[in-house]
Amino acid sequence: MTPALPAAFLQAPIAHRALHDISDNRPENSRAAIRAAIQVGYGIEIDLQLTADDRAVVFHDYDLARLTGQSGPIRQVWSTEASKLPLLFGDDGIPTLDEVLDIVAGQVPLLIELKDQDGAMGPNVGPLEHDTVRALQGYDGPVALMSFNPNSVAELARIAPHLPRGITTCAYEPKVELLPQDVCDHLRGIPDFDRVGASFISHEAADLARLRVSELKAQGVPILCWTVRTPEQEAEARKVADNVTFEGYLADHPG
Template identity: 40%
Template sequence: MAAFEAAVSAGFGIELDVHLSADDRLVVMHDEDLRRTTGHPGRVGELESALVRGIALLGTDGTVPLLDDVLGAVAGRVPLLVEVKTGDAPPSRVGRAVARTLAGYRGPHAVQSFDPRLLIWLRRNVPELLRGQIAEAFRRGPLPLGRRLALRAMVLNGRARPHFIAYDVDAVPSLAVSVWRRLLRVPLLVWTVQTAAQLERARKVRANVIFEDIDPGRPGR
């Protein structure tokens, strides 16, 4: 939460990741497994949100927040971009939690996900919620080659109709990105910009940036 307050103070929008807890609450955590950032064993999806919320984050005085906590703290002061990680949960179950949590939030916000099935569900059930398709080159990984190629090409964009595309900065320019930007007439975000060279690459493809450890207005810092 301290990092989110620092972002608000600097006037930066916030990008964060969420996973679904066992009781269908959205937990703000990058990893599904808690051990790396908390030292606590277990997976978010196997635990009740009240338990997760009380777990301390390593090296800080803070604990793991819920998305509800972040919404209340930010209160519309800067834009929020929520990356939704579906994991093993059915996209419809995750989608209902997303819709319920963000219903009535007045500040500028959008969601994004690697899972096109979630975006399809959101398009059908919460069409007014801004949604983005995340993708990358998927050159390696545990997924079968055919699925990796399909995700790289974002073949379900015609059904999901994302309002924006978020692509790995090190994988642009990309033919798939160029084609979908023209077909859907949507903006591009790139992630995660950490160096001045990556920032320059983002500018060359006319993309907004998801960044860390760099000030995009002052890339030497």
């Protein structure tokens, strides 16, 4: 039986890459941004990449440059090196998933996106999924996993069938996603939802009017969305979505 998305994910808004604000020394996906989100009771969305020693670290990009000023792929850096590599506009380095789980400790919902490691949303997956599941053993708190790559979600279903999982989805414009046309055309219709045992989607906010999203919503599937950046965008997104992932402003908290 597919595990349901915990109800907590449909309550407090979810801070995209945690509650980041570089003007306050809180870069995206940083420990400081995570602590700030916890302090005000927001849910937290984070991204995972893989290091050279096959450890899951909390980092969005494939390349280090934008977030650290250093060049080169995160995949070629060991996790111990990454932890010492200062984030721009921050006070510390790239955290491991283990560290972030210790900080969150079940206080708020944690939505974890595994970044595609195949390069084209294909089947070359496994190490990131396995280290993520290892880190989550014994974790007590609302957590859900998701990925744009349905093969990643399928692997999570295989190795950790008890963990709630979903698919991150979008309009799949090839020039935006830098993927082949045929891959985009396939994934755009979210055809793998049932196959991978997903229980929710997190869809691009600007594309929520898509028919497939409406079909899933009609089936009772929870619809999360990303990323809203103004209260006006949030109000529009909530006409379809059950909850929003936000950044750049403080979303209204129902509590």
